[in-house]
Amino acid sequence: MTAQDKTVVLVHGGFVDGAGWRGVYDELTRDGFDVRVVQNPTKSLDDDAATTRQILDGIDGPVVLVGHSYGGAVITAAGTHEKVAALVYITAFAPDKGESVNALLGTFPQDGPQPPILPPVDGYLFLDRAKFAEAFAGDLPAQHAKFLADSQVPWGLEALGGVINEAAWRSKPTWYLHVTEDRMIPPAAQASMAERMGSTVVETPGSHAVYVSRPAVVADIIRSAAEAV
16 A cells, blocks of 8 residues: 555644645645545534544545644544544644643743634634734735635634543554744644654744645655555
8 A cells, every 4th residue: 555545634723714725735636645625614623523524434545634723633533533544733732632722722831922812702713813924824925814814714612622532642643743933832832742642743944824835844744644654
């Protein structure tokens, strides 16, 4: 079995949709991978994990499951699926059993940059549009960052507070892309989560939007996971 015999499934994070994966999708499909992009509504962790499992159910053969940011919590929940052979975290949250993204946010260093999340309205969160580019997309062209800020997907409090029942990384091999200039998930928090999982770590410069700004780097770590399992 070659690396390309594995299907890659890409899971986006909060405040954005799956369209941001286009560059990574193009890189991997050019190499012969079958790639699927999950479009999660990000209303609740349970719903997003169920949507991701529905995609996994329809795939023949092993899967490399990839999550960015909050998508890391989704793949941690959904990655227990029997078809998942490897998990790849792209500057992503990696909660353990009984933890939520909200709990992990509470462990972030208080002396560093804080995600500019506005107070919830009707159970949903947005990032401050004026601070979006600096926090989320510092290495993207200004107009692209503005588009992401102006096209935000509401992030549900039930997604933020959803608790992991069984952490897939406890039983599946993991890779972690450590992004050194991320101002949403601090590099120290990334390193701590990757170490706890025993991940194979690749480090790169870049913003939280590294999956958009550096698709070749993201594709490389996914290829590595596909080749290793």
